[in-house]
Amino acid sequence: MARKQLPIGIQTLAKIRAKDCYYVDKTPIALRLIAQGSYFFLSRPRRFGKSLFLDTLKELFEGNRALFEGLHAEQHWDWSVKYPVLRFSFGGGMVQDAADLQSRLDSHLKRYEDETGCPRTDSSHAERFRSLIHHLAEQTGQRVVVLIDEYDKPILDRIEDQDVALQLREVLKDFYSVIKDSDAHIRFALLTGVSKFSKVSIFSGLNNLEDITISPEYSSICGYTDHDVDTVFAPELPGLDRGEIRRWYNGYSWRGESVYNPSMCCCCFATASSSPTGSRPARPPFWSSCSRGGASSRPRWKTSSSRPRCCRASRWTTSPPKRCCSRPATSPSPASATAPGGWRCSCPIPTWKSRPA
Incomplete structure (x- = not known):
């Protein structure tokens, strides 16, 4: 087998096929996902191939058969039907505030409105999104495919500023809720990101998503086996x-x-080296920020002392199991965690010091 170009940094199927790069065929998984349902959510680390998978779905639904020559989908997909696709990506740049996010939404919507001839009769982004979906469904006679990449990045960009993050959350929640309300005109929808916000926050208006993040059958949806x-x-x-x-x-x-x-x-x-090289999956800044700020649910143990300490208190119980806590040792705590040596913390959200107290 001849060597090919490595697909480093390439996020579009068309470019990979045009440059004859190595490509791991994910179309069997894509077809299984499409056959299973209509609304999905997927979380994976950065630089793991989420954008490429979304682009593969886009090309599949748009019926670009030439890109799938020799792949599983070539003989297992109905190429006679083409679906309109709306793809939104929030991966580029850092969102500063709600006005900046609304400006980006406006750019996305304006581009699709100009391409499809959809009249702009509404002022809010949510209503324009709704009108665009309905317009495409009527114009093409097919239901619409909605693909959203890095759905959570605007919030994570400003997660350290709670007021701004909450404003961004409300803008996105209102925008994403249109997907559920337009069910009659939606063929398929997939949202991807690096985190999962609870259904009482950003997903409260979109509670019909099936989370396939830890579904065993989709463990290899991104990445190489x-x-x-x-x-x-x-x-x-x-x-x-x-x-x-x-x-x-x-x-x-x-x-x-x-x-x-x-x-x-x-x-x-x-x-050409078996040793560690390249960039590691990007750690979203909010992980480090939340750990420093006390919002992390994963204990970070202090290793500079023989006795680990919890940052929420400095007192320890004297009877086993030893605990550091701002509550009595007998208080129930669903988030209790055990440190090296058997030390335990029963704080409501244990956040262990990673440096000397």
């Missing part, structure tokens, strides 16, 4: 330590088949 690496990327393996590649880049799992991080794996092949 062992089989993918051994077959699709076989020309890149000679001279590399296959065991080391597996040790460094495999192991991501969502209750199903484990996968390799695609970005790091391709960087490994590009440098």
Whole structure:
């Protein structure tokens, strides 16, 4: 098998096929997802292939058969039907405030209104979104496909400023609620991001989404499996330590088949080194921010002392199990966590110090 170009940084199927890059065929999973239902939510880390998967769905629904030559979908999809697709991405740039977000929504909607000839009769973005869906359904005679990439990024950009984050949440909640209200005109909808906000916040108006984030059958919806690496990327393996590649880049799992991080794996092949290379999946800034601010639900243990300490209190109980807590040791706590050495915290939200007190 001849070597091909590595798809580093490429997020569109058309570009991958045009440049004859390596491509792991995700169309069997895409077709299974489409057959299963209509409304889905998927969370995955950054640089894991979410945008490419959404673009694959877009090309599939738009009926661009030439891009799927030799892939599973070529012989298993009805190419006689083409669906109108609305794709929104919030991955570019940092949103500053609600006005900035509304300006971006306006740009997205204006582009589609101009392309489709949809009259702009409403002022709010939600109503314009609704009108656009209805217009496309009537214009094409087919229900509309809605794909939203990085749905949560505007909020995560400003998660440290609670007032601004709440304003952004309200704007997005109002916008996304249109998807549920337009059910009669929606063929398929998928929202992706790196976090999952509860249904009482951003999803309260869109509570019909099926969360496939930790569904075992969709564990490999993004990323490369062992089989993918051994077959699709076989020309890149000679001279590399296959065991080391597996040790460094495999192991991501969502209750199903484990996968390799695609970005790091391709960087490994590009440098022809089995050692760690490339960029790690980007840690969203809100993870670090929340950990510092006391909102993290994952304990961060202080290791500079033989006795770990919780940042919410400095007192410890004297009877086992030893606890650091702002409440009596007998108080129930669903978020209790155990530190190294058997120390326990029963704070409502344990947030362990990562530096000396």
